[in-house]
Amino acid sequence: MPTIKAYIFDAYGTLFDVHSVMKELNSLYPDKGEAISQTWRKKQVEYFILRQVMGRYKPFDQVTRDSLVYAVKENDQSIDEDQIEHMLESYRQLKHYDETEEVLKQLQGNELIVFSNGSENMLHPLIQFSGLEPLFSDVISADEIKQYKPAPAAYAYALEKAGVKREEVLFMSSNGWDISGAKSFGFHTAWINRNGLPVEELQLKPDAVYEDLKGILEW
Amino acid sequence: MPTIKAYIFDAYGTLFDVHSVMKELNSLYPDKGEAISQTWRKKQVEYFILRQVMGRYKPFDQVTRDSLVYAVKENDQSIDEDQIEHMLESYRQLKHYDETEEVLKQLQGNELIVFSNGSENMLHPLIQFSGLEPLFSDVISADEIKQYKPAPAAYAYALEKAGVKREEVLFMSSNGWDISGAKSFGFHTAWINRNGLPVEELQLKPDAVYEDLKGILEW
Known part of the structure; x- marks a missing residue:
């Protein structure tokens, strides 16, 4: 790896x-x-x-x-x-999952980025409200390029902003369509399978499947 | 009209x-x-x-x-x-809806076309099995251009094959995503709302809504 x-x-x-x-x-x-x-x-x-x-x-x-x-x-x-x-x-005041803060704290020192389809007027207030903002190095909205995930152009934009190589990215999502799109683009992927669903039958298997974000710490 | x-x-x-x-x-x-x-x-x-x-x-x-x-x-x-x-x-042996044959018979003399995302090896056997084939003037598969509806390129291909102007097409579908895509492309649309659902909130209202295909006869 x-x-x-x-x-x-x-x-x-x-x-x-x-x-x-x-x-x-x-x-x-x-x-x-x-x-x-x-x-x-x-x-x-x-x-x-x-x-x-x-x-x-x-x-x-x-x-x-x-x-x-x-x-x-x-x-x-x-x-x-x-x-x-x-x-x-x-x-704009959704609850974050219980384990989120602890996992983000344990990963401090790494580049931690949010990349969402949410427009700035939805996404930024949400992250501010949650109190998690200081734990991230960047928050990227697909609205900046007006291309929704899972379009390749959306992941390409996030990659460009992250300033790393695509194989140096670990992308995490609970959404099957998103994790498939990220894998299709060439990111490493960890599917946060919160609902215990089967892997999507798209010939784009995630590299890892965890039941919540804590799994990432084992990557 | x-x-x-x-x-x-x-x-x-x-x-x-x-x-x-x-x-x-x-x-x-x-x-x-x-x-x-x-x-x-x-x-x-x-x-x-x-x-x-x-x-x-x-x-x-x-x-x-x-x-x-x-x-x-x-x-x-x-x-x-x-x-x-x-x-x-x-x-490949799905049942056609009860009213289908009668409606197609009443519309004979018009250009009646099937346009589906189905690949030929699924769509053609289905239409043959149904016995409806002689009632259609053409059967078009999105697989011929490898662009799925609701992509504009798919509807453009069907239009080209139909050989008419886009405002001379009446497109019928029971699928909200399909009727929205056809309207977005510029077809007249009649939504066959078989399940009594609300109109999609996509600012692409169908021109008519019928509960089954018989409604088309009132167009």
Whole structure:
């Protein structure tokens, strides 16, 4: 194994639990919080990937708004502009997973980078709110190049900003589509398989599979 | 409304019920047929769209095989090579929806085209088996250009083969991602909303929404 010079972390689902908005959703929509949260995330990913394929880029905050509206409608509920803003604000205060801080502290001294599809107006407030910001050397948004992961151009941009060789990167994500895209681009990959799912059948196996971020310490 | 000179139909989910494999799945995996069928279709679409974004095209038969293997694993089951071949053969004998034949007969005299992401070795046997083949003037596979819908290049290829102007096309699909891609490209679109879902929040509303193909006769 070559030496890893940059540890690049996906944000949503990997460092931060996108379903930590469920409490807020449940207070707006009793008993529907889980269903809406699941559909919200599913459609958010679907929408930014579709926009990438169709050549109709819109930033992550817009896509997150659109997918929330869809999720609410699919569950036969309605949402007004204030409620949308409230939920987007909750999305800037997602909980990070329990082990995150400890793992980042143990990796200090290395180049630790966040690379996310989140637009700056979503991603930066989130990382600031979490208190994790001082533990990272850089936070890169795919919005800076307006190419969503898993497009190769997105990973290429992050690599350029990291200033290392692609085989010196260890990329970590809990998202199967993201870990496949990173492997396809040529990064070393560690899939944080938080939900115990099978490896994607894309002939792009991750180099390592861990159940949470602590696994990286064994890399 | 300009005159429609070509009626272009998506195949899987639109003319043909992808879940008509459920009986075969249930005989292999008692009580798991529905779950496996749902995941199979979900991952099939996810995989060809991801391959489009990653620039890793593989034909639909391979993607359909991969997504079946994933779906079986996700449901804690296993599948051997003979069973995979058996299921792919079932996928070449999907049932068409009840109203399909009558609607196609009523539209005779018009240019009626199938345009699908299906590779020829999946799509042509399917249409032959259904008995619907004589009702179509052409069957176009995205595999001929190796660009999956909803990429604009895929719709452009179908348009070129249809030999009409893009505003003279009525494109029909039950798939939200497909109807959005066709609208984005500039076709007139009729969404066959078989599952009573909300319109996708992509700012690409279909021109008409019908609950099955009979609606097209009112266009």
